[in-house]
Amino acid sequence: MRAACALRPGTPVEVVLPLLDAQALDMVLVLSVEPGFGGQSFKPEVLPKVSCLLILVNETRRKERLYGTMDELTLLFALLR
Numbered sequence: 187m188r189a190a191c192a193l194r195p196g197t198p199v200e201v202v203l204p205l206l207d208a209q210a211l212d213m214v215l216v217l218s219v220e221p222g223f224g225g226q227s228f229k230p231e232v233l234p235k236v237s238c239l240l241i242l243v244n245e246t247r248r249k250e251r252l253y254g255t256m257d258e259l260t261l262l263f264a265l266l267r
Contacts, residue, residue, distance in 0.1 A: 188212040195220060199235045206242055214239055 190213035191202060205211045216236050219226040 190215060192217055192221075193235065195229050195232050199238050203242075 189211050191205065191211055192215040193199065193202065194217050202211065202214055206214075216232055216239065218228050218232045
C-alpha cells in the first residue's frame with residue numbers, strides 16, 4: 187500500500203514536510219487549481235511549491251505530481267523558473 191496527499195494552491199508546502207521527514211508519504215500531488223471548479227487557469231504561484239518538493243523528491247526518491255491545466259506557455263514558464 188502507498189500513501190499520498192494533495193496540496194491545494196493555498197496550502198503551504200510546510201504542511202507535508204513532517205510527513206515527508208517521517209517517510210509517511212510516497213507521493214505528493216500539487217494542485218495548480220482549486221478543486222471542484224472546472225475551466226480554471228493554471229496558477230503559477232504553485233511553482234515555488236513544486237520546486238521545493240522536487241528538491242525533496244530527488245533527495246528521497248519519492249514521487250511528486252502536478253495537477254491542473256498546462257499548455258505550452260505555462261509549461262515553458264514552469265521550466266524557466
